[in-house]
Amino acid sequence: MISQLSNLLTQTQEKLAAADVFSISEIFDSLVKKPERNAAVVGDLMKICQKVMSTDNETLRLSADANATNALLSNFEDYLDELSPTILKLNSTIFANSTEFTFHPFFDMGVIVLKTSELRxxxxxxxxxxxxxxxxxxxxxxxxxxxxHLSDNEEDIRSMENLESAVFIPEKLWSQLKKKGASYLVFKVYTRDALFVETEEEIKRRPTSNVISITIPGLNDNKLPGKLPFFLRNAKANETQFEGGCGYWNYETWLSDGISTCGVGSLEASSHPVILCHADHLTQFTFLLGVNKMQAGLDTNKEDDHSLDVITNVGLTLSLLGLLMIFITAAVFKSFRTLASTKILLNLCAALGLQLLFFLILSQSHLLEQLEQSESERCTLVGAVMQYLLLVVFSWMFIIGFLQYQRYVRVIGVNHPRHYILMSAVAAWSLPLIPTLLVVSLEPGSYRPNNSSMDYPILCYPSGYGLSLGVILPIGVITVANAILVGYISWSVYTALFKRDLIFKQLGLFVLLFFLLGITWIFGLCTYFDFGRIFAYLFCLTATLQGFVLFLYFIVFNKENQRAWLGLCCNSSKKRNQETIQMPTDSILQGLSHSSTNSTSI
Known part of the structure; x- marks a missing residue:
């Protein structure tokens, strides 16, 4: 029956339903209740578990409500544990390797390894x-x-390059265990937490590393006479140092009693790529992080996630169309594209357009999977490109913010250095390479999603210190600096040119600078620090519309551009290319100062 079930599940492309998972757990339960143990079915059991582990999270959650996932996990592990003496004493291979399952015998080492894609x-x-x-x-x-080996050293193991997970019994602990009846060891490594399903509505912590199950057949008591060391890859998510730690599964939730995480809360622990933990009992272990801190600002509300997706995609589409129209206007009208201010604007639009287009393509397709590199290399490549483009956009917004300050606040005595546009372009397009390459070289693993099993898609993007120092810090500093500049400019214009009939024009200048200088990202920072769900909506509503707002101000609301387009469309005989097309901020300021007795020359 197990063999037929395995063949059925591996040959079909249909997704399992919750009822299927429940039926599989019932079959496993019937198998375990039989007194005899057959080593020949182990390969089929592993293939069946692999199929269940690849089932979507919602189906597994429904199955967990009927305790199907816990029953399947418990029966699967118990059956394999009881077979350990038989499997280790095999003189020949009884398992047939396949694409879903492989068998690795190391008889001279006293080790047998069984493996599927997500289970070992x-x-x-x-x-x-x-x-x-x-x-x-x-x-x-x-x-x-x-x-x-028994004589291995903990620090030597921890320093191994690319270590994902590890566990070993020290010599002193093994001597004590043998006195209690231990003969063999069984280690199971789950690369995803699919079978460890919590049914609570509010999940406080969840695994972000491999799950290691440790059992010692023949040992009547799971309480250990000494500390058992195990090692897990540091999740490097947006956690505070005190919220991460090792935990174990009690077939209801993840707990941490009886487990110590070395150096928890210290700088050394948070920066080390491998976490060392010690346990005084046997079960399944993993590295846990708070859910809210793993993806700040994201929760499990699917309706909210869908609404945010719709808002984001609509905003991105409008912005891309707006940016396209700005480039078309620059291409058609020479008098517009030759302005120094337009050259600065086009650089910003190019960076913003590349960033939005790259994000939109990745979020709507499986383009990432078409690259020939390994999964880790693909994530590093895509994450680095996204990080670089974002920093380029903010570099240009900072440059524009400084130029706006000179234009509206200092005004007199402002002399731009020769070739300042070229120098600005070199700085804006090259300086973001520094933090990006530092993250790529020092923490390439930080680009890999650690919680890809969650219901919402996870993009490859820096995490941990790579995110905090390589992304959040620079954009936070620039956003705050630009916000101060916007406030200072608005106040200066208000106090110098205040008139009741100019209130709307002053407001228009503020709105333009708000979007032009990326002040909308203040909402993104509030979302990152989990200040409330409302900031996620404000961020998606405003930040994604930046390109569209620039199009409105620079093209639609600009009278000179309006006349230029009308003249082109109506085949006007007047030569519009002889007119000077101004930045909207210039025309706004001129409108503000038109009736002022103390007008300022720009």
Missing amino acids: VFFVDPEVRNVSGIVNFSGGNMSHFEML
Whole structure:
């Protein structure tokens, strides 16, 4: 029956329903209740579990309500644990390798390894060659693992390059365990937490690393006589140092009692790529982080997520169309594109357009999967490009903010250096390479999503210190600086040219600068620091419309551009290209100062 079920599930492309998962758990339960244990079915059991693990989260959540996932997990592990003496004493391979399942015998080491794409089981006999643990490595070759020995040192293991997860029994602890009846070790590594489903409405913490299950057949008591060390990849999400830590599964939720995380809350612990933990009992272990801190500003409200997606996509589309019209206007009218202010504007629009287009393509397609690099390399490439383009946009907004300050506040005595547009372009397009390349070289693993099993899609983007120092810090500084400049400019114009009939024009200048200098990202920073859901809506409503607002002010509301387009469309005989087309901020200021007795020359 198990063999037929395995063939059925591996051959079909249909997705499992919650009822299917429940039926599978019932079949596993019937199998475990039988007194005999057959090693030949282990490969089929693993393929079945792999199929269930690839099921979508909503289906598994419905299955968990009927305790199906817990029952399946418990019965699967119990069956394999009881088979450890049989499997380790096999003289020949009884498992047929397939594309879904592979069998790796290391009889001379006293180790048998069974593996699917997201599940590995290690049977170990320490008495053969003192092997007492395993270490899994990340990277292109996902099958790479090594054996650990009783005499190995914790710090040596922790310093291994590309370590994803590891566990071993120290020699002193093994001597104590043998006195309590231990003979073999069984390690199971789940690369996703799909089978560990919490049914609580509010989930405070969730796994962000491999889940390691440690069992010792023959040991009657799961309480250990000493501390058992295990190692997990640092999740590097947006956590505070005190909210991350190792935990275990109690078949209801994730807990942390009886487990110590070395250096928790310290700078050393948060910066080290590998977390070292110790446990005084046996079960499944993982590295946990607070859900709200893993993706600040995102929650599990699917209706809200859908609304934000719609708002974002509509805003991005409008902005891209607006930016396209700005470029068309510059291409058609020479008098517009030759202005120094227009050249600055076109650089900003180019950076903003590339960023929006890149984001829109990635969010709407599987283009990332078409690249030939490994998954880790693809994530690093895409994440670095997104980080670079965002920083370029903010570099131009900072330059424009400084120029606006000179235009409206200093006014007199402002002399731009020769070739200042070229120098600005070199700085804006090259300086963002520094933080981007630093993150790529020092923390390339930070681009990989650590919680891709969640219901919403996760884009490859920096996390941990790469996010905080390489993205949040520079855009935060620029946003705050530009916000101060906008406030100062608005106040200066208001106090110098205040008239009741000019209020709307002053307001128009403020709105333009608000979007032109990216002040909308203040809402994004508030969302990042989890100040409230309303800021996520404000950010999606305003930041995505930046290109469209620039189009309205620079093209639609600009009278000279209106006449130029009308003249072109109506085949006017007047030569509009002889007219000087001004930046909208210039025309606004001229309108503000037109009736002022103390008008300022710009």
